[in-house]
Amino acid sequence: MEISFVDLKNKEVINIFDGKRLGHIIDITFEVPxxxxxxVVVPGIKKFMHKSEDIFIAIDNIKKIGEDVLLxxxxxxxxxxxxxxxxxxxxxYLKFRRSVKKEx
Numbered sequence: 001m002e003i004s005f006v007d008l009k010n011k012e013v014i015n016i017f018d019g020k021r022l023g024h025i026i027d028i029t030f031e032v033p034x035x036x037x038x039x040v041v042v043p044g045i046k047k048f049m050h051k052s053e054d055i056f057i058a059i060d061n062i063k064k065i066g067e068d069v070l071l072x073x074x075x076x077x078x079x080x081x082x083x084x085x086x087x088x089x090x091x092x093y094l095k096f097r098r099s100v101k102k103e104x
Contacts, residue, residue, distance in 0.1 A: 003065065011068060013042050013057070017075030022055060025070070029056065040070075 005028060013022040027041040039059050044052035057072050064071040 001065070008040070008065075008070070011065070011070045013040075013070045013072055015074050016063060016071050017073050022057075022072070022074075026054065 008028070009025045012024060014020070015022055022042045024042065025040045026043055029038040029041065030036065031038055037059055039057050040062070041054045041056055044054050046052040055074075057074065061072050061074060062070060063073055
């Protein structure tokens with residue numbers, strides 16, 4: 001699929017994680033030696049009396065390019081599943097235990 005920057009910057013960027021509208025693309029980031037596209041940049045949220053920081057969206061986070069919108073996924077990283085170990089019901093309190101010296 002080929003798309004020009006002019007067409008891309010006219011699309012609204014929406015985060016599918018929370019449904020928020022992030023705005024329109026203001027820049028594209030390339031890797032210099034290869035010309036590979038690394039991602040796009042959208043304007044950050046402006047706060048009263050604070051400068052906004054632009055949001056970089058990596059190419060891996062772009063999920064779908066539609067007619068009018070660009071769908072991205074920005075959210076917390078999924079936690080890796082780890083095997084649950086049986087834990088003592090007293091486990092949260094073990095850090096508070098004290099050692100008692102036995103007198104001989």
